[in-house]
Amino acid sequence: MKNLELKEGELDDVVVGEEDLVDLRKQARWLAVARVNTKKPFSSEALFETMKYVWGLAHEPELREVDDNLFTFKFFCLGDWNKVMHQGPWLFRKLVVVIAEYDGMPRPAEVPLNNTTVWAQIHSIPELYRNQRVVDQLAQRVGRVQSVEMNHQRWFEGDYVRVKAVIDVTKPLIRFAPLNLPGGRMLLHVKYEKIGFFCDVCGIMGHDMEECGDGIHPPEAIQYGKWLLAKRRVAVGGPRQFRAQGPGRDGGRGRARSRESRRSREGCRRSSEETCIG
Structure with a gap:
């Protein structure tokens, strides 16, 4: 296009003034x-x-x-x-x-579109090193840190701190946060809360291992997996059960509540496949 010559009608500028810009x-x-x-x-x-x-x-x-x-x-x-x-x-x-x-x-x-926010967990930090200064540095290994939660409600299994960080979706997920101690290096397991699916071979989000290269990989090439996903805790006693009662007690409303509960749980499962809110 650098060799094109502009004609008269193509030089009639549309002028945007300062007031218009505001x-x-x-x-x-x-x-x-x-x-x-x-x-x-x-x-x-x-x-x-x-x-x-x-x-x-x-x-x-x-x-x-x-x-x-x-x-x-x-x-x-x-x-x-x-x-x-x-x-x-x-x-x-x-x-x-x-x-x-x-x-x-x-x-x-x-506009660059490579970064996304994730909620990650750093697991099993020894109590001696579980202080804000050390944890903040560990969190930086995950990505660009937005916040760190030292004390939080434990919705997921394990002993962990939560990290909200910005990561590059074109790079592999971080699996471990290394802690270098006088006695040697300790690798602290990093897990992710409801992250988008990723490749078990290269660790990059957006495709699976069958779409990575030719899709054929030896077992030793599997370097990532579901073990990177945080697992929700199961409530003590299991989920609350609704007992269906006959019309003589509540006119069949017990069965209606049971059906409503099932629909609600199914809706939550469908919704969790579409969205993740930190």
């Missing part, structure tokens, strides 16, 4: 650019409907497809913006939706 910037508040971390095709309509459902926002967002697997999201209040941008990561069909802030100035394709 108004345009105000209208462009709460914008984001996004892509799904996959190379496979998918329906943009399915993405839009899924994300609007799992976000449950106060105002209907404007979701626009810019190019193949490239989208702009516009929100209309600070609460919706904060929820989407800060309560992720979000998943679509178990794939990470990579979202970045966008001021509307560059073309959407020029």
Whole structure:
């Protein structure tokens, strides 16, 4: 295109003044650019409907497809913006939706879309080293740290600290946080809470091992696996059971509550496949 000569009509500029720019910037508040971390095709309509459902926002967002697997999201209040941008990561069909802030100035394709937020756990830190200074340094091995929770409700199995960090989806997941002690190196196991699916061979999110290279790998090539996933604790006594009672006691409402409970649990399972909220 550098050899093209502009004609007269192509030199008639549209001028955007300073006053116009102030108004345009105000209208462009709460914008984001996004892509799904996959190379496979998918329906943009399915993405839009899924994300609007799992976000449950106060105002209907404007979701626009810019190019193949490239989208702009516009929100209309600070609460919706904060929820989407800060309560992720979000998943679509178990794939990470990579979202970045966008001021509307560059073309959407020029915005880097490689980083996502994850909740990770660093397990079995010896009590002597379980202090903020040491843990903060361990957390930096996972990614760019946003927060560290030393004391938290134990929704998952094991003895761990929680780390919210930004990671690069084009790089392998961190499996261990190394702690160098006078007696030698200790590898502390890192686990992830409901992360998008990843390859058991290369550890990169967005594809599985059968899609990595030619898909054929010897057993020793398997360097990652489900052992990197945090496992939820089972409540003592198991889930609460609803006892169905006959019409003589409550008119059959016991059975209705039981069916409602099953539907609720099934809905939660379906929802967990679509989204992950930290």
